[in-house]
Amino acid sequence: MSRRATGFSLIELMVTLAVMAVLALAGMPFTLQWIDSNRQMQARNLLWEAVSQTRSLALRNPEHVTGTAVSARLQHSGRSLQVLRGAGNEVLWQGELPRGGEYRLTGADDYADADELQASGDLMSCVAFDNRGQRLPGAASCSSAATHSRIAIGMNSQDPLYVDLL
Incomplete structure (x- = not known):
């Protein structure tokens, strides 16, 4: 009696690898969308926290400003978010946004899709708050329109998410 060695042939292994490669390629777009969605949620949460920190600092009013003077401001540059005291440069909180995001100041109307968001020109750079x-839409250190009440967050082809400035 001869015993034959059992196992997979080279052809069986190659077919299995080919099927796995096709399945991996088919799942790639869904994985990329999931990653973009996750980054967009991270950005929204970080912006929400930054707005909350800025408003909280403004209400504490450590500079004892009165009237329409800037008590606190939120600055965005590149991927960096910073909460600053009054009109000065002292950073009291900072965070780093995920790569690939679009951050725009907007009003109450939603953007139809990611393309409309990217076509708008109201980049978020600074938002100031009083005591x-x-x-403060017309603050000297942060000039944003009075109609801007939210920050729109876009990530590649994802529909925009929003953070209210209140």
């Missing part, structure tokens, strides 16, 4: 926690 009552109210946004």
